[in-house]
Amino acid sequence: TQLLEQSPQFLSIQEGENLTVYCNSSSVFSSLQWYRQEPGEGPVLLVTVVTGGEVKKLKRLTFQFGDARKDSSLHITAAQPGDTGLYLCAGENRDDKIIFGKGTRLHILP
């Protein structure tokens, strides 16, 4: 069974700090996506990474896809209260199925 492990499960930090969350698997994915979900809403797509070693930036968010396409990281610089939410990674496997990690619940304290 393919799994995407996300760490940490929970993270609570002060506004202005930097943080990194991780998404790891023993399987290769053809693409990997990051979503943010707020309470009572569906996940919102942040980015898709496709190429091993790819780095994408979205304002203060930096996403990296591992060289072997088995893992990914999300780095947030100078976190703000608006960054609070559940961050989910999802990988597309060879069977064209999307596998989701269980998420990192991030809370930014003002």
Next chain:
Amino acid sequence: KAGVTQTPRYLIKTRGQQVTLSCSPISGHRSVSWYQQTPGQGLQFLFEYFSETQRNKGNFPGRFSGRQFSNSRSEMNVSTLELGDSALYLCASSLTGQGASYEQYFGPGTRLTVT
């Protein structure tokens, strides 16, 4: 462009009943996927429909079924509800549902509570 819409947003049912949830994808999107989200298991894939055909299926019992109409709108049905079916049911649409740049857009979900 309107986003993915799901109805109803909230639903309370009793054990043994059945329920039908509806999803309207983004205009032009032909793939609709359904997910169940619970605190313990996270997001789990139920099934995916493309051009009115079920193209992929997750590991859920036969009580969970779905269909897609010619206008790409989709419904999912859960029969003989159990307490463990209480969850947020999410629908996601994408253009084709496949490929290296597979991108899904989620609706707000239907919160189902089974008592």
